[in-house]
Amino acid sequence: xxxxxxxxxxxxxxxxxxxxxxxxxxxxxxxxxxxxxxxxxxxxxxxxxxxxxxxxxxxxxxxxxxxxxxxxxxxxx
Numbered sequence: 402x403x404x405x406x407x408x409x410x411x412x413x414x415x416x417x418x419x420x421x422x423x424x425x426x427x428x429x430x431x432x433x434x435x436x437x438x439x440x441x442x443x444x445x446x447x448x449x450x451x452x453x454x455x456x457x458x459x460x461x462x463x464x465x466x467x468x469x470x471x472x473x474x475x476x477x478x
């Protein structure tokens with residue numbers, strides 16, 4: 402597992418997140434888990450077309466923020 406931080410700009414606000422990348426994910430495990438203050442808020446898994454799809458959204462993030470996070474994570478796939 403690799404950990405790194407990302408910053409997402411949403412309007413005038415800049416949000417900080419910790420990402421955990423499970424390089425060898427399998428089965429039920431999502432490839433990317435995104436945390437805010439050590440709380441899992443959203444996770445993603447790659448689809449066959451090399452895009453990221455939401456695996457879980459326990460933070461109930463709005464679609465716009467989910468897309469902004471996914472766009473940033475696409476740089477790491």
